[in-house]
Amino acid sequence: MAKRDYYDVLGVPKTATDAEIKSAYRKKAKECHPDLNQTDKTAETRFKELNEANEVLSDPDKRAKYDQYGFDGPIAQGFGGAGTGDFGGFSGFGDFGNIFDSIFGSGAGGATRRDGASQGDDLRHDIAVSFEEAAAGCQKTFEFIRNENCDTCGGTGAKPGTSAQTCPMCHGTGQVRQSGGFMVTVRTCPTCHGEGKIVKEKCADCSGTGRVRKRRTATVKIPAGIDDGQTIVMRGQGEPGARGGPAGDLYVRVSVRPHKLFKREGTTLLLDLPITLSQAALGAEIDVPTLNKTVKYRIPEGTQNDSEFRLKGYGLPSLRGGGNGDLLLRVKVEVPRKLSEKQKELLRQFENSLTGKEYENKKSFVDKLKGMFP
Ligand SMILES: [Zn+2]
Numbered sequence: 001m002a003k004r005d006y007y008d009v010l011g012v013p014k015t016a017t018d019a020e021i022k023s024a025y026r027k028k029a030k031e032c033h034p035d036l037n038q039t040d041k042t043a044e045t046r047f048k049e050l051n052e053a054n055e056v057l058s059d060p061d062k063r064a065k066y067d068q069y070g071f072d073g074p075i076a077q078g079f080g081g082a083g084t085g086d087f088g089g090f091s092g093f094g095d096f097g098n099i100f101d102s103i104f105g106s107g108a109g110g111a112t113r114r115d116g117a118s119q120g121d122d123l124r125h126d127i128a129v130s131f132e133e134a135a136a137g138c139q140k141t142f143e144f145i146r147n148e149n150c151d152t153c154g155g156t157g158a159k160p161g162t163s164a165q166t167c168p169m170c171h172g173t174g175q176v177r178q179s180g181g182f183m184v185t186v187r188t189c190p191t192c193h194g195e196g197k198i199v200k201e202k203c204a205d206c207s208g209t210g211r212v213r214k215r216r217t218a219t220v221k222i223p224a225g226i227d228d229g230q231t232i233v234m235r236g237q238g239e240p241g242a243r244g245g246p247a248g249d250l251y252v253r254v255s256v257r258p259h260k261l262f263k264r265e266g267t268t269l270l271l272d273l274p275i276t277l278s279q280a281a282l283g284a285e286i287d288v289p290t291l292n293k294t295v296k297y298r299i300p301e302g303t304q305n306d307s308e309f310r311l312k313g314y315g316l317p318s319l320r321g322g323g324n325g326d327l328l329l330r331v332k333v334e335v336p337r338k339l340s341e342k343q344k345e346l347l348r349q350f351e352n353s354l355t356g357k358e359y360e361n362k363k364s365f366v367d368k369l370k371g372m373f374p
């Protein structure tokens, strides 16, 4: 199913204020809350869609990214075996998919299938990279803790040499039916807690749980151009599934440390660069630092404070290909301080030499002022 635009989901215009978004979300959440719509199968889906839209639009950062990139902001990474995965397709906006699954899914993890198999829990790991590493791309190896099937008992929880027995209460289905009046309800078997099996003699290594905590190492390939807060999904690297279900995913959230000089907006690199009064008035060739070298750039005569110049292709790479963004250079004209008497005298001479047409804004201001106070 194609994803719907978040603004459409909430039924608000793109210009909506935070308060309008909040109120639209509350109203819609009441309409489709699964607890209030137990007979309506689509309610849960709509509620998830609504929460996802709200999660993004109520957060100024996420909203700005969504406005700029749409659903393509975050990235997903396929993962082959124990090595480094290749860069995969795009997934949702980071990791709320699993958050909502864990709210709505039955039991510990995702949905439980009819045969009792369920997907393992997703895991999250936070990683920090420098601004330069994010721009150039890098690989990071990190350690994380994961519950895994116990090797001693093969995940059954039964002491080696013994085996788990089929639960006599539910006959291995993990569910019991109860009828009362017109209603037949199905609930998790209280004897085996939905496992379908009962362990009489527990495995000592895992205390009968079938799971042990293991410290693991993973290497994630961080693509050039990744932005702060984006998430890489390592498929199948989460916790193992139950009863043959697939493993969960490992969500690696990348935070990008700020740079001393640069800021970024999407693929545009922003730089404020101080210039002198004379450089601004006379024009000058200035040295502009970029991500990996300094380049010469000519600013024209009469450059004003806060003037912006675009250096094409000196920005950050796009995650979707198609080359680099631009560097947006903003000049900050600095008025000199701590002048010597001689320098001050030169400036006085300069001031006396003015004819009146050198300062356009000042002239127009003075013209407007005329006649205001007759
Ligand atoms: Zn064990």
Ligand SMILES: [Zn+2]
Binding pocket: 167, 168, 169, 170, 171, 172, 173, 174, 175, 189, 190, 191, 192, 193, 194, 195, 196, 197
């Ligand atoms: Zn049972």
